[in-house]
Each structure stands twice: as structure tokens, then as C-alpha cells.
Amino acid sequence: MEATKERHGWKWLLCTPALIVLVLAASGPLMIVLIYSFLTPGNMGGVNWEFTTEAWFRVFWRRDIFDPDQVTWNEAHLTVFWRSISLSLQTTLLCAFLGFPTAWFIATRPPNSRAIWLFMITIPFWTNLLIRTFAIQELIRNNGTINALLLQTGVINQPIQIMYTDFAVLLGMAYVFLPLMVLPLYAAMDKLDFRLVEAGYDLYASRIKVLWYVILPLVKPGFIAGSILVFIPAIGAYVTPRVLGGGRTMMLGNLIALQFGQGRNWPLGAALAMLLLIIVVTALVLYLRWVNREEVRRG
Amino acid sequence: MAEVTAGTERALRGGSDAARPARRRNYSVRRLPGFGVIAIFTFVMLYLPIVILVAYSFNEGVSQARWEGFSLQWYEAAFNNRQVRDVSVRSLWLAVTASGIATLLATLAALGTTRTSRFPGQTMIYALINQPLMVPEVVTGIALLIFVAAIKVQTGYTGMGYLVAAHTAFCIPFAYLPIRARLETMDITLEKAAADLYASPFQAFRYITLPLLVPGIVAGFMLGFVISLDTVVITEFVKSAGQDTLPTYMLGQLRRTVTPEMNAIATLFLALSLMIVTAFFLITRKRGV
Secondary structure (H helix, E strand, C coil), rough: CCCHHHHHHHHHHHHHHHHHHHHHHHHHHHHHHHHHCCCCEEEEEECCCCCCCCHHHHHHHECCCCCCCCEEEEEHHHHHHHHHHHHHHHHHHHHHHHHHHHHHHEEECCHHHHHHHHHHHHHHHHHHHHHHHHHHHHHCCCCCHHHHHHHCCCCCCCCCCCCCCCCHHHHHHHHHHHHHHHHHHHHHCCEEEEHHHHHHCCCCCCCCHHHHHHHHHHHHHHHHHHHHHHHHHHHHHHHHHHHHHCCCCCCHHHHHHHHHHHCCHHHHHHHHHHHHHHEEEEEHHHHHHHHHHHHHCCC | HHHHHHHHHHHCCCHHHHHHHHHHHCCCCCCCCHHHHHHHHHHHHHHHHHHHHHCCEEEECCCCCCCCCECCCCHHHCCCCCCCCHHCCCCHHHHHHHHHHHHHHHHHHHHHHCCCCCCCCCCHHHHHHHHHHHHCCCHCCCCCCCCHHHHHHCCCCCCCCCHHHHHHHHHHHHHHHHHHHHCCCHHHHHHHHHCCCCCHHHHHHHHHHHHHHHHHHHHHHHHHHHHHHHHCHHHHHHHHCCCHHHHHHHHHHHHHEEEEEEEHHHHHHHHHHHHHHHHHHHHHHHHHC
């Protein structure tokens, strides 16, 4: 008994330096955010150490300036929540629509060229997110490549306003997060037993039926993993909506940041950050439970 | 309708070689109509914006749409821009420092958590290490902003320490992954052989484990380096005045009218990332051989 304890002690000792940094610069500050969400905002940012649930109240509702008992929905916040969720789901769907055929394409290449195609998906993923967002901005801004081409060829007389719309944010996020959908889908398809697909065709199934009843159920784990991997960074996106969406099409991440800038309401920002964290953790927990169920079901 | 087509095709095939339909050119089970087109479209869309970005960094004029001849003037402008030089040096210094520390800490943690039976608290250690991967960057960012603001008031220190700590914590999970992967595939009998030959645990580690671990450590360092170099949100919230890194500088500039100088900076940045990622793949691929 004494000996095993000794060995565990060594393991902990080896992990301690990393854990200290992680607790100091990752987990610890997160706890402070939770505490701050129950405090009163200071005049110039910061907080006063008085307990209140007002910040959490203000996440969803607001009080009339003259009559604090008059409570209405905080529509500005609800609009941002709805946009965040809706845009993240749309991004996931768009990535799935483009990612599924792409992953299938890679999985059905000859084995020796698969690595190259896969590498081509991975490269953009490792290049700077800001630069990729910038690349999209260059394409879609009013005097950007797309508008200039359309103007030159006479298709349009005035530049189309794409920047600073929800569509621009959707486009940017789909562009930036697409590899996160393709990679798990590919991993699932790589393990796909093509004899089952063949069996489907031998039993007179059409291509659509094989796709729907044979292929999709088999690659479903990859689909779900990809959706989670796209949805989570999308719901927490900050850079892409800031650059492509501007002030009018804020997402949750920008609303949080605003409270620490011009908003000067740190507790509200902290409460909103906690809300975002709750959404992300819920999505992760649902995913993990689904994985466990699936594992039990398949044995 | 589709069923009829499949049925007809099948009927046309005849029965004799139905046993091996996969070999058949005109009815491959791997083909799904339209998928190839969407896939090629996706690949083109993935690279076209980057290609255009790079191309116009060499443009003579300011336009992002009209080609006015080849020129390196925007690169010259970027090199002569003192602020760009400053933020680039700061970014590189920060990436090397943070990733270096993170790699060291991740190596120790990986040695502690792999090749062992489960021990109490292991799940908590995993959760702590992976936490930066799961929490949205903007949440980590404001959390650090609050924490750093409080320490600044207490100590008055406004140096680079905060950024180094923030980046190190964020790099640890990325550095940890390849090191752990390398350790897990390592042949443990080699160390046992060393022990049989009367090597002390330290000698076995120094002469057997460590040399075998080097590719994992290098890969971990490079991954951490790229991640630190890319991190914009956390830096944006943690930095004090005058501590802009290349990404936060770019983020600030994107608000204004952008000249192709930004394309030139982005292209150089891309080239650096690309080199590191390629090297990373070459190193990790060797492991399989």
C-alpha cells in the first residue's frame, strides 16, 4: 500500500507545474468570473463587492429607468442570443452540406493520394483564423474582389452590401470551421465497410436509399462529432462576427466583450460569459451521453 | 424513379460478374452522383480566398480586384513599418517563450499520466489540461482580463508576464497531445532492458526514453508555437498598452481602410505557419514508419 502511494505521488509531482499554470491562468480565473457575475458593477468598470443577482436578471430582462418595478424582456440581448444560436446552427448545416461530399470524396480516393487530400483540408485549419477571416473580408467588401468583378463586367451597377450582414458572418464562420466538420466525417468514412454499401446495391437499393439507410447511419458518429466541433466554436465566435459583422450583427462573444469595453458592466459581462459556458458545456455533455449510449448499444 | 434506374442498370449488368460489382467501372459502389462536384467546389472555395489574398500582396496598385503589375512595394512597406516589426518580434518572442514553457510542463505531465495504471485524481488532471480546449476563447479572455486587472491593482506589474502565462496555459493541451501520443506508442520493453542492464531510473530516462521522446517534444513545441502565434482573442483581452502582437495589430488595422500592405504581412505570416505545419506533419508521419 505504502509503495503504490509513493508512485502516485511521483505522478502528481510531474503534473504539478503544468497544473499550477493551468489553475492560475485558466481554471482559477473562470471561478472568479462566476463570483463576479454576482457582484455590483463599479462606476468605471470593475466591481463593487456587494452581492446581487441583478446581473443575471439583466441577461434576460430589463427594468424601466424611471420605474424599476416595470420589467420587460431585454430584446437587444434576446436578439443577440437568437442570432448566435441561429447562425451557429446554420454554419453547422452549411459545413455538413459541403463537408459530407468532401469527406466522401477524400475517403473514396486511392489510398496513397488520400493523405494529400487530407493534408489540403488540414492546412487551412492550422493557418491563422484572423487571416482567413481577412481573406473573406477582401472578397466581399464593397470595393472587394467580388463586387469589383461584378461591377467591371456590368452585372451590377452598385456594389452589393455583403459585409456587416448576418450572411457575411455565416459565410466567414462556415469558411473558417469547415475543416472541423470534414475531419471527423472522414475518420468515420475511412472505417466504413464498403461491403455493406455493396450489399445495399445488390438488394436493388437506389443510390439515395443506400445513402440514407446504409451510409448515413454508419457515419452518424462522425456527423455528430463534426457538428459538435463546428457548433461549439461557432457559438463562442468573437473574431469572425467582429470583423465581418461589425456592430450591427453582434454575437454572444461580442456582447460579452462589449460589457468589458464601452458597456462598463463587468458583472453583466461575467453572467453572459457564464451563459455561453453553460451552452457549450450542455452541448458537450449531450454529445458525450450520446456517445456512451451508442457505445452501450453497439457493445 | 431512382429505384427504377438502379434496377435497370443492375439488369443491364447481367448476372455473371455480379459477384464483384465494385470492380466495375460504370457502377462503382463508391460513387455518389454530384458529390465530386461539391467536393471540388469546396476545395476551390477553401483555397481561392487565400490565393487571392496572396496574389494581391504582389499587386502594383491598391486595388483588390484590378491587377496593375507585379511589385514588391507592399513587402517593402511592411518591412519599413516600425510598428509591424515590433509586433512581429513580440509575437515570435511570445510564441517561443510560451510554447517552450508549455512543452516542458506538458512533457512532465505526459510522463506522469501515461503508461501507468489509473490513479486517483487522473480524471481531474485530464479535465484541467483539456479545459482550455473546451472553454470558448472569449470566456477565457475576459476571465483573464478580470484576474489580471485585480493583480495589476495589487502589484502594479504590467509586464509581459501575464501574456506569457496566458499563452502558456493555452498551449499546454496542444503540446501535451503529440507528446502523450508518442509516449503511448513507445516500446516499454526498451526501458525494461535498460533496467536489466543496471541502468538507474534516471539513466534509463536520459539515454532511452528521452531520445525516443524527442520527435513528440518537437511536434508539441511546434504545435504550441503555431497556436500561440494564432491566438488573438486571449491576447486582445490580456495585453496592456503597447503589448500588441501581430494578430491583435492586424485585428485593429482591419477596422480601417486596408492597403495591400496587410496582404503582404498576412502572406508572410501564412508562409511561416505553413512551414511549421508541414514540418510538423513530416515529423509526426515518421513515427508511423
